[in-house]
Amino acid sequence: MGLFSRGTDAIGVDIGSYNIKVVQLKKIGDDKYQLTKYGSAPISLEYNMELSPFDRKQLAITSLKKLLIQNKISTKNAVTSVSGNSVIVRYVKFPSLSHAELEKTIQFEAEPYIPFGVQDVNIGFQILGEVTDEGQKKMETILIAAKKEIIQDRIDILQEAGLRPVIVDVDAFALENAFELSSVTQGAEENVMLVDIGALVTNIVIVESGVCRVVRDVLVGGDNFTKALQKNLQVDYSTGEKMKWENGLIMFDEKNMEKSTEDNEDKAQISGIIVNAVKSLIEEIQRSIDYYQTQSEEKIVSRIVLSGGSAKLRNLDKFMSQELHIPVETHNPFSGGKVNTDLFSGGELVEEAPSLVVAFGLSLRREKDIK
């Protein structure tokens, strides 16, 4: 894309349905960065997920403006992203063409693979390499289509908050970028699943030696966990949120250790309700693992790396690992030794880290895009 000129700073702005997150990094050496700014702010203080798109946009603008002022962010260039059901990512084998040739014909070539009208989407692609398909040489390509409407929505939010949009990326690729930088086992041959659980959307990505092999967005997230509590316990949304944050999941060994008191029974009930909602997400994750593994017997997902605000749900990592029989860890994008975080106090940053992963990945985009 090459939209930046050398030396230009940019902030990563993750406009979620629940929170806006910003991250700014400064390059201080080869593959080394300094975290200079970070912050997050809720879209709405009333935890109201039923907002109209117009109201949500206005609240996002107000919240982003506040975030920029509070964190004294003066950089104007911003990289943001889209995800969910207005974006599709497909793996397609196109006839052998050069990058330039495919660029010219992409609208036509992509049409059969896109469930929206081609005139309504922006199309991007990345050629992965040559493959032989039924005796013919083809190019394996990642095809990305995002509705113009949602891209425009993001651009409007940034502009109205006084920023200059330079790239609109896809959450899944930002996750992959973040993972590549912070992964300590970088370069090792392993297949890692990245799962970012937000409020409405969960992004699922399987990364194989630095290449995204599966990209899927599932419309399940923390909002479903809260709604399950709201419905089963007849409480309002913000009480459900509070219960979810304070309680989280109670693991089997904890239940055995604690004496059965009324309070513990309440906790077990809350946990049980959240577990049921979490299980439908786990089924979707399992489906992606199965799909990936049917592509070849050698393809085993060796670990799962969780991020997003909902990755903070207490014991979620342990529970997922127990259900899926795969090690699960929570992502701290600032670990791995490549990002200096000295300007900030450790505890708060570690607490916030999982929900900053997309913004962090976006803030890295400029380096790769300098031409």
Ligand SMILES: Nc1ncnc2c1ncn2[C@@H]1O[C@H](COP(=O)(O)OP(=O)(O)OP(=O)(O)O)[C@@H](O)[C@H]1O
């Ligand atoms: N400590 C916690 N325990 C449980 N859930 C939490 C905790 N902290 C935040 N959450 C949940 O995280 C979700 C918000 O996460 P995040 O900021 O990643 O979402 P988002 O990016 O705004 O949403 P989306 O990507 O779905 O549009 C909310 O559902 C919130 O309740």
Ligand SMILES: [Mg+2]
């Ligand atoms: Mg999100």
